[in-house]
Each structure stands twice: as C-alpha cells, then as structure tokens.
Amino acid sequence: MEDYEKKFNSVEAPAKILIIIPAYNEEGSVGEVVKEVKQYLPQVETLVVNDGSKDLTSEKAKASGAVVLDLPFNLGIGGAMQAGYRFAYEKDFDIAIQVDGDGQHEPREVQKLLEVLKSQEVDMVIGSRFTGDSEFKSSVMRRIGISILSKAISTIVGQKVTDPTSGFRAVSRKAIRLFALEYPQDYPEPESLVLLHKAGLKIRETPVQMKERVSGESSITTLRSVYYMVKVLLAIVVDCFKKVHS
Amino acid sequence: MLIKIQIIIGTLSLLLMFITFELIRKGRLREEYSILWLFTGAVTLLFSLWPEYFLSKFITRITGVYYLSAVVVIAFIFLLLIVLHFSVVISKLANWNKDLAQRYALLELEFKELKSQFPSPEASSP
Numbered sequence: 012m013e014d015y016e017k018k019f020n021s022v023e024a025p026a027k028i029l030i031i032i033p034a035y036n037e038e039g040s041v042g043e044v045v046k047e048v049k050q051y052l053p054q055v056e057t058l059v060v061n062d063g064s065k066d067l068t069s070e071k072a073k074a075s076g077a078v079v080l081d082l083p084f085n086l087g088i089g090g091a092m093q094a095g096y097r098f099a100y101e102k103d104f105d106i107a108i109q110v111d112g113d114g115q116h117e118p119r120e121v122q123k124l125l126e127v128l129k130s131q132e133v134d135m136v137i138g139s140r141f142t143g144d145s146e147f148k149s150s151v152m153r154r155i156g157i158s159i160l161s162k163a164i165s166t167i168v169g170q171k172v173t174d175p176t177s178g179f180r181a182v183s184r185k186a187i188r189l190f191a192l193e194y195p196q197d198y199p200e201p202e203s204l205v206l207l208h209k210a211g212l213k214i215r216e217t218p219v220q221m222k223e224r225v226s227g228e229s230s231i232t233t234l235r236s237v238y239y240m241v242k243v244l245l246a247i248v249v250d251c252f253k254k255v256h257s
Numbered sequence: 258m259l260i261k262i263q264i265i266i267g268t269l270s271l272l273l274m275f276i277t278f279e280l281i282r283k284g285r286l287r288e289e290y291s292i293l294w295l296f297t298g299a300v301t302l303l304f305s306l307w308p309e310y311f312l313s314k315f316i317t318r319i320t321g322v323y324y325l326s327a328v329v330v331i332a333f334i335f336l337l338l339i340v341l342h343f344s345v346v347i348s349k350l351a352n353w354n355k356d357l358a359q360r361y362a363l364l365e366l367e368f369k370e371l372k373s374q375f376p377s378p379e380a381s382s383p
Contacts, residue, residue: 060362082362086355094359101363196355 026105026129028055030121031095033088034112035062038071045075047118048110058098059112062091068112088178089196096182100191108181116179120219124181127217134186134212135204137172138179138219156240163244164201167251168208173216175201186212195250198243205250259308266328267305274298293342297335304328 030048034041041059048057059072063085072079080094092109099107108124110116120138127136141157157176164175178200182190189210195202207214277294280286286294305328 078366080362080366083358086358090355090359093355094362097359098363098366 025054027103028052028106028108028125029095029099029102029104030055030057030108030110031092031099032057032059032072032077032110032112033062033091033095034059034064034068034072035085035088035091036064036066036068037112037114038064038067040114041068041112042071042075044110044112044114044116044118045072045077048121049076051119052121055108056104058095060091060095062086062088087196089194089199092199093190093194093196096187096190096194099187104187105184106181107187109178111178115221117220117222120179121181123217123219124179127215128181128183131215132213133215134183135207135214136181137174137177137204137214137216138221139174139177139216140219140221141173152236156236160201160240160243163247164204167205167247168214170214171216172204172214175204179219179221183212193255195246198246201243202246202250205247206255209250209253209255262328263305263308266301270298270301270305274302290342290346293335293339297332297339300335301328301332304331 030052032041032044032048045057045059048055057077058080059068059077060080061069061072061082063082069079069081080098082091082094086094095109096107106125106128108121110118110121116138124136124138127133141161157174160175161173164172186207189206189212190203193206195206204214274295277286277291277298281288281291
C-alpha cells in the first residue's frame with residue numbers, strides 16, 4: 012500500500028513508465044506506432060523489441076526515436092516480451108505497457124490502462140475489446156474461440172476476463188519482476204494470466220478501442236483458431252499444475 | 258535360424274557401442290547422453306549371447322513373445338526412453354538459448370549506448 016502511495020502520488024518520484032513494443036517484420040507500422048506513443052505520452056520511454064525481423068523494422072524504429080532491443084534471432088512473442096520485461100526490470104521501471112507493433116492498439120488508450128493500474132492498485136490491467144463500448148469486429152470463429160478461452164481463464168483465475176488474448180496491457184513492478192524471471196513462451200497472453208494468478212497478483216480489465224491492423228497479419232487466422240484454442244486450453248491446464256519459481 | 262539372428266543382433270549391438278564410443282572420443286557426443294546408448298548396446302549384446310537364458314528366465318515369462326520380437330520390444334522401449342531424454346535435453350537447451358539471446362540483446366544495447374558516449378579512437382588519437 013505504502014509502496015503505491017510513494018510511486019504514484021509523490022511529486023519527487025513519479026512512476027517510471029516503459030512502453031514495450033514487440034515487433035516482428037513490422038516495418039510498415041512500427042514507426043507510426045512509436046510516433047503516436049510519443050505524441051500521446053511524451054514522458055514515457057519507448058522500447059521496441061525487434062524480434063529478429065528480416066525487414067527494416069529496427070531501422071524504422073530507431074529513426075522514429077525509440078530505444079531498440081535487437082534480438083539476434085526470432086524468439087516469438089513470448090521471448091520478445093520477456094526481453095522487454097527484463098529490460099524494464101533491470102532499468103528499474105515501475106510500470107511496463109505492452110503495445111503491439113502492428114498498430115492495432117491505440118496509444119491514446121494507454122492513459123486508461125494507467126489510470127486503472129494506479130487507482131485500483133492491481134498488478135495487471137488488460138485492455139479488452141469486448142467489454143463496454145468497444146466496436147472491434149472479428150470473425151465468428153475467433154469470437155467463439157475467445158469466448159470459450161475467456162470462460163476457461165475466468166474459471167481458473169476466479170474473476171471475469173473477457174479478452175484473455177489481448178496483448179494491450181499494463182503491468183506493475185511486481186509483475187515486471189515475475190515476468191523477467193519467468194514468462195510463458197507458447198501462448199503468453201492467456202498463459203501469463205494463469206501465472207499471475209498463481210503468484211497471487213491481481214488482474215483487472217478495462218474496455219478499450221482497437222483499430223484494424225495497419226499492416227501485417229494476425230498470428231491467429233480463422234482456419235487455425237480451433238486448433239489454436241485446443242492448444243491454448245491444453246497449455247493453461249498444464250500451467251495450473253506447474254511450479255511457480257519465484 | 259536363431260543363431261543367424263543372434264549373430265546379426267550381436268554385430269549390430271557391437272557396432273552401436275563402437276559408434277557411441279567413437280562419438281564420445283571425438284567429442285561429438287557428450288558423456289551424459291551416451292550412457293543410455295551404451296546401455297542399450299550392452300543389453301542387446303547380452304541378449305544375443307545368451308538368448309535362452311533371457312527367454313526362459315525373463316522375457317517369455319513376462320510377455321510370452323518370441324526371441325526376435327522380444328529383442329525388438331526391448332530395443333523399442335530403449336529408443337522411447339532415449340527420445341524422451343532428448344526432448345528433455347532439447348527443451349533445456351532451447352530455454353538456455355532463449356535466455357542467452359535476451360541477455361545478448363540487452364548487453365548489445367547497453368554496449369552501444371556506452372560506446373556512443375565516447376569519441377571514436379580515430380578522432381582522439383594524435
């Protein structure tokens with residue numbers, strides 16, 4: 012409690028905030044995302060994790076003024092985000108926010124996540140497409156998949172989570188530390204919720220607007236969504252029995 | 258018939274042990290991973306030397322399978338163990354590899370930042 016008071020309310024030590032933008036072959040959108048983030052949040056630091064891209068992602072991100080962490084080869088979204096959390100942990104950031112490099116997350120919505128994180132004293136705030144006034148459209152199969160996944164995750168963590176696959180999220184220092192040590196690699200968005208719950212950290216959701224993709228393709232296509240869902244369900248069931256190291 | 262199979266299996270097991278030994282000697286296979294292979298070779302060799310003993314005392318009593326099938330079953334179980342063992346090893350290596358890649362990227366970033374704070378050696382030397 013006192014920690015939060017100190018971090019968020021005192022004048023001399025404002026919270027150090029890091030925006031982590033994982034990007035794999037996103038040269039078409041990453042520069043725009045960084046510029047938008049800087050426009051809406053001039054005080055925060057922006058880190059682009061270039062996950063072994065074969066195009067000009069790294070150069071475009073550097074040109075737009077972000078700090079760029081170049082992974083030597085492609086680790087996948089889990090490995091890239093963990094690299095970002097490790098950076099945040101080592102550089103003593105208080106809050107880390109994930110914003111995808113494909114441009115589907117609105118940087119101006121980050122403020123909403125921050126407000127919930129600060130006011131409700133939780134460790135992760137997920138920007139959800141499905142609660143409230145969001146008008147995000149996706150295919151029927153994907154919606155069914157996400158709703159089944161949402162039920163499973165909600166049951167496990169004991170609270171309602173409407174959008175467990177959303178990568179638009181803000182986390183506290185405690186969660187940064189946990190993720191720097193241990194972060195799920197296969198399906199990090201839903202699996203990390205189980206990990207947080209097992210570590211006794213608190214999760215909240217808040218409605219946000221999301222854009223259609225500027226460029227690139229979703230890693231979950233309509234055809235694969237059933238297969239994806241089965242694998243994720245299997246993974247989160249296994250996660251329930253895993254040891255949490257920290 | 259049995260003696261032919263014995264010779265074939267005996268030769269194969271000797272060959273397996275020889276290859277394993279050579280791989281260790283040349284540093285291509287780490288000792289900790291070779292033990293299962295050597296053990297597999299040794300068991301199949303014993304099997305080919307005294308098939309009657311193993312047949313009467315051990316295998317048929319448990320499974321009722323004939324000699325060649327028995328060898329195949331034993332070999333298959335060992336192969337399963339070895340493959341499982343390798344999955345464990347690969348998982349461990351993949352995890353280390355991921356950690357190293359992340360650490361490398363963080364260090365490289367730090368290094369570049371540090372380097373940019375100093376003038377290049379050409380500019381500072383007389």
